[in-house]
Amino acid sequence: MTVRRISILGATGSVGTSTLDLVERSRDAFDVFALTAATNVDKLADAALRTGANLAVIDRAELLPDLRDRLKGSGCRAETGADALREAAAGDVDWVMASIVGCAGLEPVMAAVDAGKTVGLANKESLVTAGGLMTAAAARSGSTILPVDSEHNAIFQCLQGHRSQDVAKLILTASGGPFRTRSREEMAAMTPEQAVAHPNWSMGAKISVDSASMMNKGLELIEAHHLFGLPSERIAILVHPQSVIHSMVEYVDGSVLAQLGSPDMRIPIAHALAFPGRIDTPAEKLDLAKVASLTFETPDPVRFPALRLARQALEAGGAQPIALNAANEVAVAAFLDRKIGFLDIPRLVEDVMARTGAGQPQSIAEVIDIDRRSRALSIELMTEIAA
Ligand SMILES: NC(=O)c1ccc[n+]([C@@H]2O[C@H](COP(=O)([O-])OP(=O)(O)OC[C@H]3O[C@@H](n4cnc5c(N)ncnc54)[C@H](OP(=O)(O)O)[C@@H]3O)[C@@H](O)[C@H]2O)c1
Incomplete structure (x- = not known):
């Protein structure tokens, strides 16, 4: 297998950590270009130093000085912001692991797809919200999307x-x-x-x-x-x-x-990393x-209404899957924060879908706009649920 130059978007999460584990076990097969995270400076810096990455990107700008400190003298550049994330996804790299959680992963995934990269796709929310636009972009650019x-x-x-x-x-x-x-x-x-x-x-x-x-x-x-x-x-x-x-x-x-x-997860990740070949994994x-x-x-x-709502959103298409996903992200965060109950999650999703039309977004900017409006509506309706 020729050496694959890779980036891992969301390198500090569960999928990102499993990907790093495999890459570090097959050092001759992979060369790490960029690693990204939202807030976890320590884990990101450690991984960048261990793998000899060229670029480390942290989403929260206020954490950049810490990251720069940790990487001083290593030769690894520390950056923040949309341009840096785009460089991680679409720069000097062959293979990109898309493992940011939520719709936050959409723009970097699209940058990788538009640039014709091979993408290991874990970030399902990007396909849920912009699947039609993404597969059309992949057909245009020659990008291969490998499901993770x-x-x-x-x-x-x-x-x-x-x-x-x-x-x-x-x-x-x-x-x-x-x-x-x-x-x-x-x-x-x-x-x-x-x-x-x-x-x-x-x-x-x-x-x-x-x-x-x-x-x-x-x-x-x-x-x-x-x-x-x-x-x-x-x-x-x-x-x-x-x-x-x-x-x-x-x-x-x-x-x-x-x-x-x-x-x-190291089994499907390894499949995507090595495709069309195979590599060893430590999985049982x-x-x-x-x-x-x-x-x-x-x-x-009946006990799991999310199944019905997702099928309904798929069949309606357009803005409905975006509303479903946005309301779910807001509701799950609120549940984890103990602001709403478990059954309020599908309730909020259903309310937001009911107040969303079925317009078909024509661009990623329109997807992001519907996502933003659905989140605002979710927060407004959640205040009523939580009251
Ligand atoms: N975990 C699995 O076994 C599994 C299986 C199949 C599919 N997936 C999918 O894979 C994706 C990742 O899941 P996960 O379980 O690995 O999630 P996770 O453990 O929560 O990790 C998420 C990663 O994304 C980063 N991140 C979070 N918000 C961000 C933002 N706004 N901007 C940039 N980066 C951000 C996090 O950085 P910090 O660590 O700094 O917060 C972390 O590196 C999800 O779409 C999930 O549905 C996961």
């Missing part, structure tokens, strides 16, 4: 070597999250600590809460539509509590192909005799 989300990575692997016209449907598996067997009454009293305690995966706080509400699967439904070009009715969701089958593709002849593995190898049984359930859209 374990479900989409599984589907991507199951599609290799097959004709798209032979695909009958995609089956996204879902663990069901920590509240899979809880009643609505029990869910109403759940705390942030209970919501982030995912039974199988170790992840950042926002996606962990999204897994508990199953909004994560809703966002993934929209993500799958944009990545693989299938309509809502040909993308099914199946609860599979063991998280061993990461997703499946059903073909017209009735064959179903699945990708399996231990629930460790799958021992099916030890797993013993794999079980499946139909998801319950």
Whole structure:
């Protein structure tokens, strides 16, 4: 494998840390150009020094002097601001890991796509909000988008070597999250600590809460539509509590192909990092005799209304998925801050969607404008919920 020059956007988060782990284990295969973070100066500086990165970008400008201090004499430039983030994504680099959380990741992902880079896409919110614009930009620039989300990575692997016209449907598996067997009454009293305690995966706080509400699967439904070009009715969701089958593709002849593995994000990240090759990972190898049984359930859209809302947003298109995502980001942050209850999250999302039209954004600037307005509306409506 030729040496890949890479940037990691969101290098201090859960996906970013797993990516760094793999890159540091295969030092001959990767050369780190840039690493970015929002606030975590220590972790960013340590990673930049360890990997010999050329550029480290911190989002909060007031933290730049600290970062410069930490990197003094190392040869690694410390920067802040949109231009620096764009340089990290679209500068002298072949492969970009998009692992910033939330819609904040949209502009740097688009910069990488517009510049024709190969993008390992973990930041599902960027596809949810601007999927059509992003895939069109990738087709224009020649950028390759490699899915890092374990479900989409599984589907991507199951599609290799097959004709798209032979695909009958995609089956996204879902663990069901920590509240899979809880009643609505029990869910109403759940705390942030209970919501982030995912039974199988170790992840950042926002996606962990999204897994508990199953909004994560809703966002993934929209993500799958944009990545693989299938309509809502040909993308099914199946609860599979063991998280061993990461997703499946059903073909017209009735064959179903699945990708399996231990629930460790380093497996899909390694696949995207090395594609079309493969690299070793320290992930535990799958021992099916030890797993013993794999079980499946139909998801319950009554206890998990986020599934219904996401399908509704996908089918309506335009501003609706942007409103869904923005309201969800605001609501999850408020829940983690103990300002609203767990069941207020889908309630707020539904209210914001109901007050949003279906206009089709024609540019990333329009997406960002709808996102900004949806956040303002979410904050306004949340004040009523919290009162
Ligand atoms: N974690 C998983 O296993 C997993 C699996 C599949 C998909 N994903 C997706 O991958 C993305 C990252 O998830 P995660 O769990 O790794 O999140 P995380 O642990 O919260 O990390 C988020 C990263 O983004 C940075 N960041 C946050 N806000 C930012 C902003 N406004 N501007 C610039 N950088 C910002 C953070 O920097 P600081 O550390 O300095 O705050 C951190 O490096 C999400 O879209 C998620 O849905 C995650």
